[in-house]
Amino acid sequence: MTSGALRLIGVWLAVIVLLGVSVGTSYIPMGQFNSVVSVTIAFIQAFLVWTFFMRLRWSGVLVRLIAAVGLIWFLLLLGLSLTDYLTRHTVGS
């Protein structure tokens, strides 16, 4: 087993440990903060998968750019659309 394969197995282990943390913390009453924790963990897991399993760490500029643009556009669309839904109760009432 080479070090590269071991690194991938290490990443998998981290993703599984994070899954355990996600399930575990969801049974601790923290109110709204429960979802903040579990979704933050999901972003860390996705980062690990995209960086190592999808090899973004070793990709060229173009592929990294496309991956980043996909995420940034999604966050832009989500953020700008929420400016509508988050302000419906305050504007014009």
Add this chain to the structure above:
Amino acid sequence: MSVNADLAGRRANDSESEVGLWVFLASEVMFFGLLFYGYTITRMAHPQAFAIASAHTDVLLGSLNALVIFTSSLTVALAARSLRLGAQRASFWLLAVTLTLGVLFLAIKCYEYYGDIDKHLVPWGDFALHGPLAGGERMFFFMYFVMTGAHAIHLTVGLGLLAFMLAGVGRGAYTQKNTEAVELTALYWAVVDTVWIFLYPILYLVHRS
């Protein structure tokens, strides 16, 4: 075939097909992004109903499937790596394990759907929850079925690709000199895995405490 060979600073190793697949994957982010956005605004409108309804999902089967699919994205990454290093046999078996885990995921999901139907959690049927928040609870299960359904369709496509790669590596069509198809399949499968990474907490873990 390097698209950006003249860009200094990074290893310029993006093949044209890799770039093409990443553009497709970015469009998949938009596709699932829309579903996540729909989920976000319906949850904002019905926060309590989503908390109650989420507790009716099967957290054991959902977690088990997370374990299965997270592991399958390791085995497919190792399969692509093995082929790059010329270990065709290892690549073949790792693809076989990935395919088996994918089928297992689908089987568990079908069993879970069977249970959901049995508990009358299908929002367009005789819905089990009748309280004052039933409208929002129906919305949760509508999102649950649409999102896990869209994911299952993507996963089924991935199973087809994996089967194709398995046959190809088995008969020696894909070797160390020709890894591209297996590499791209591994990328697609990792995105199917990523979708479950996000679906899992927002569908199963909303309110467990």
